[in-house]
Amino acid sequence: MVHQAQVVVIGAGIIGASVAYHLAARGCTEVVVLEKEAVEVTGSTARSAAGVRHQFSSRTNILLSQYSIERYKHFTEEIGGHAELHQHGYLFLFNDSATWQAYQAVLELQRSLNVPVQVLTPEQAAGYIPELNISDIVGATYCAEDGFVDPHGIAMGYLNKARELGVKVLRDAPALGFEFADDQVVGVQTPQGTIHCKYVVNAAGPYAGEVGKTAGFEIPIKPYRRCIYVSDPFPALPKDIPLTIDVGTGAYIRKEQETVLMGLSNLNEPSSHDTTVDWDWLDTVLEAMLNRFPILERAGLSERQSWAGSYEITPDHLPILGRMPNCPNWLNAAGFSGHGVMHAPATGLLIAEEILDGRAHSIEIDELRIERFAAGELHAERNVI
Amino acid sequence: MQSIDKLFVNREKQTAGFVKMVQGETPKRIMMIEAGGGLGKSWTVEFMRAECQRRGIPNTEIDFADSVVYDYLAMLRRARDGLGPAAFNQFTQALNEVTQPTVRIETGTANTNAINNLLGQGNTFSGSNVNVGEVVAGNVIKDNSFVINADNAVVRQALQDRLTLAFFECLTALAAQGPLCFFFDTYDKVTVEAEAWLMGHLLPRVRDGLIQNVVVVIAGRSVPKLDNQWDRMIARTGLDLFSEPYVKEYLVQRRGLIDDPNVIKALFQGSTGQPQLLAMLADNILRSQDSGGDDDWL
Known part of the structure; x- marks a missing residue:
């Protein structure tokens, strides 16, 4: 059983897998990924229609796609797994x-x-x-540069590479509760015991709202x-x-x-x-x-x-990325509103930057931070299927 | 011309520490040499490189004082070339792909159907790429250009990340065969892109043991300021002024000047033991002693 980690990632779908890989690739290998099911990559990732596209109405979504699709082009030779990118448009x-x-x-x-x-x-x-x-x-x-991919192959590629680098994936391990000290989350309770950690990443996909609720946070994801x-x-x-x-x-x-x-x-x-x-x-x-x-x-x-x-x-069909303002070592990477598969590479990169560099910098994500809901600054993505 | 190790004095501590690092006798893998101007940082780096040559250790030096603008590609290419391009085929292949000139032929129609109709059944037009990379005997030997062909910063970032990944795959494989060294000199003139690569990619991988057997030496009037999570891996050192015995050793044993205590003392006081100044004084003395001048023909 693991009792200590730098980062606990909740959810072994394509987003959690990408976050774990990008952290490990930058040297942060004390990462534990919690998967509530008996097998990883069986949730919404595996049930996606798997489209990847640039045609969005939100600037940030376009940038997330541009980065991600470029990385999918050579995914298999670089990461392993099978991206199976078909750019049929x-x-x-x-x-x-x-x-x-x-x-x-x-x-x-x-x-x-x-x-x-x-x-x-x-x-x-x-x-x-x-x-x-x-x-x-x-x-x-x-x-013509839009298309579709193999989400299961990508998520497993990220997870396997992350494991090679030292990341641990725990199955049958839902996050049951959280321990806090001051304004920081310091532990994640699982059926196998508590994992003490410096960061928590909520990548629980459709369960991200409920995971937030368990921790006492209101995260508008349904x-x-x-x-x-x-x-x-x-x-x-x-x-x-x-x-x-x-x-x-x-x-x-x-x-x-x-x-x-x-x-x-x-x-x-x-x-x-x-x-x-x-x-x-x-x-x-x-x-x-x-x-x-x-x-x-x-x-x-x-x-x-x-x-x-x-x-x-989410209410504006845009993901929620980055730190919780009242708990800065809790990060959200969820709420993709049907676009998680197409934005997984960029998301992993940005969350790793947010943790390791203090702030995501490859792509500006301020309009994706959770504070936008309190501020009422919503600019909804309109190209949603 | 005398070799560097014949001229070298008073840097035993640093060089002994460096040898320990490459031999794996200490957990430290990163040496920071921070010292003022003229104290011999570049000499020390050169001596360490000579030590690498003697031991057959692949190494690469990037001196930020040279005329190269070290952007992202320049850094990686210099490192590759220094360590041996043959070990970096995968990286060079990726480099060629991201830098290859791309020709987009506009058909004047929304798709290629019009051209395909002209070509007739069984023939397909799907665009055109020009690739000028060359492969000889299994080694990729030529970069296309020095520019990443990307339409915007995000795609450029994606391509850089791809290159970084390929570079470190190659580096890890090469380092698995034995030690290798990176030398960064005149760090006070580091470029933004080079620093980002160094601090964001190379050093963390060394710190976290993702690449074994790699030793990094960084020298400059200023060096990266890193917090205590790096302490286990970093050897920090400065360079002192020469004391009088070292001044004597340098002038008499290394440069062949006459062992005159008064001259030695005067030069020690005049140079304050600063190696660069001392070397200049020794050069001038030797030049003045030279009987046959190149200027005789004038």
């Missing part, structure tokens, strides 16, 4: 003139940050997806179910189609080998940790899918392969 389809007009400012921001985003006519967009219904499309954007419906093998859609989003409905598709992944968030569903597939929601999903992607009418649905996971959502 993201295609956003707009069918509402007002939304399209408003989106021009987002395009300007993306271009100012050198995101190679292209504006497409409906006809050009139709070149990417066979039989795409463009009858009501008014505009589209495409970024879990929401997100379902991914999977088709039977459907070669009529090529493997290299972009991850395509029908902005009007929020419905999206992408290929995974021969199958098609389809998703559409149910924004009226209350917060929960439910990760069973919502079959009642399927009718709504199919209606949106078949309207935009009529080719799917010929695809069968694989109930067995469909799955559900959790988004860890």
